[in-house]
Amino acid sequence: MVPLGLLTKWIGLTGPRNHNEITAIMENELKVPTMAALFAAGQQPEVLFWVGCAGSFDDRAKKITKAFVKILNKANVSFAVLGTEESCTGDPAKRAGNEFLFQMQAVTNIEVLNAYGVKKVVTACPHCFNTLKNEYPGLGGNYEVVHHTQFLKQLLEEGRITMEGGQYKGKRITFHDPCYLGRANNVYEAPRDLIRKLDAELVEMKNCKKRGLCCGAGGAQMFKEPEKGNKDVNIERTEQALDIKPDIIAAGCPFCNTMLTDGVKNKEKESSVVVMDIAELIARAEDL
Amino acid sequence: MDYIPNIVFAIILIAGIGFFVENIKKLSRNIKLGKSVDTSDNKPQRWKNMSRIALGQTKMVVRPIAGILHIIVYLGFIIINIEVLEIIMDGLFGTHRIFAFLGGFYSFLIGSFEILALLVIIAVVVFWIRRNLIKLGRFLNPEMDGWPKKDGNLILYIELVLMVLFLTMNAADYQLQQMDVAHYTKAGAFPVSMFIAPLFEEMSIASIILLERSAWWLHIVGILIFLNYLYYSKHLHILLAFPNTYFGKLRPKGQFDNLEAVTKEVRLMMDPSADPFAAPDGDAPLPEKFGASDVMDLKWVQLLNAYTCTECGRCTSECPANQTGKKLSPRKIMMDTRDRLEEVGKNIDTNKGAFVDDGKQLLGDYITHEELWACTSCNACVEACPVSIDPLSIIMDMRQYLVMEQSAAPSDLNNMMGNIENNGAPWPFNQMDRLNWSKES
Ligand code: SF4
């Protein structure tokens, strides 16, 4: 598969569509440049935003994607997405045992990423994060990969975003550690640091950090019915969260987000507790 | 005639150690049935892990009560074993307390052994209460029925008996020393057994000597029995925890191996110059089996894992699937792997060194599909294990076999994989719509 950007460059075509995508942007409209467009214009973004399947297609997760893009736009981060050239990282296939399909996906994606000379990748999905960061290098894909909470923390430290946490003052926020961010890759503090910066009261569940309890979606469970048992995992985890009476359950993964949102609904608590991604918390704090 | 005890002792010692060596050989042969894996990387980190996790027991104290009690028993056993060295030398040379010449230091050693022995007795009693009276959840899962439960208690009984024998031996010795009996040189300090000694005051010297000798012999024979019991028990971890933590996974927990055999095939498929219809050349090796359906398909580190498992159940009690009533228990995965490996080992023994197909395998006969598909790959079990065992890797290898060799995934997952294959996402959306979100309000 030849990346779109290369193709247009070779045949000397930088179509008006691409051009539009870079320049003609109205106020309040998301600026979402594609790699193909930038490449055709001879530009290289600072970072590639890997949106992921959930972030592209799932209605709840798309809101996270947009919130993150709003922050990127506000901070004037030069980024791009692959758009229609992005494909599943292969994570659910690999965890389901289909190594073959995983590697096909990986090799295809790596070809695209390498052709664009991608150096740094940010993603709001811990599954994409883990796969890109840990499993792609062995197949020829070497990038600096960061989770969006790490990236946001970095922007904050560099003073590229400021966070007015006023509206979260006195709010109890708990963070649910995504397995593929926490235990799998030892990232526990970046999301918590951001919550603290929001002036909120960070409260911890009975199981947190290294001993965080799964939301029930990982290992391809998201895509199948659970095995017979006496409870669903997301209900167990939601109960742990509700036990500490939070106003907001913060998540850092589109799948955890769905699982916990369902859990809160199941417990009929959606009027008092909301599940929000860290990016959404920040975007809201900035009135984006 | 005077040498008879020395000779008897030497024979018992050689038999005890010889039998143990035989078992260790069997153990290492069975582990080597696994596939090779390169563990030569990052030696400094490996040594560090071993000293921190196995020697330093850092993971045990995540659960403080069990952790501290365990450290007492562990230290007790290691340190008191210095005394075994003296016992062996006394037994071989017919001496009595051969290290007594160390004087004050000797008294310090014996004194500390006694205090440790008392602490071990207390810890062992608490452990027994936790297992049998308090009935902690993680000791009650179905995989603990039968032998594993008995094994757990038996170990506690043996440890208790050994400690009691040790203290009885010292108490009788101390009483004899007080009575100035020849051969019983005054040596050592007995902060614990001095309180037992008065019980023997009324007894004749001959009876006390008999008592002291009996306790001495039973103690050392008991230790040799315990040594040989290890191979049949979860107690094997006292030895294997060290290599197991050394060979444990170093990469991030989320990083699963990329199967090399698959990489080769994928490269071939993606390579436009490869001729897909080319006849395989004559001596091409048989295509490798993907994933694992039996113990021989696992890597040797995974088999070492199985022998090292302490059956403590920390993995299972942290497992989200198990907590919500699913059949999956990561501890059972490890116990099944060990049981099957033992079965294969016995098969090889009875068939003069070659495995004869017994119509059984790990998948199906021990571990069911239902267990394998309940795993969320959350790594909680891996994190919880105090001796660096990775039950998840076995689950994943068996899933690979189910999917790539048998196409036996649950139908929902087949749909998901079909979607990825056809449109690059686990759901039936068109790849060309991937950027639509940017235009939606
Ligand atoms: S990785 Fe699988 S077996 Fe291990 S704790 Fe998580 S769900 Fe249970």
Ligand code: SF4
């Ligand atoms: S795998 Fe580890 S945590 Fe699980 S029972 Fe065995 S030793 Fe304990």
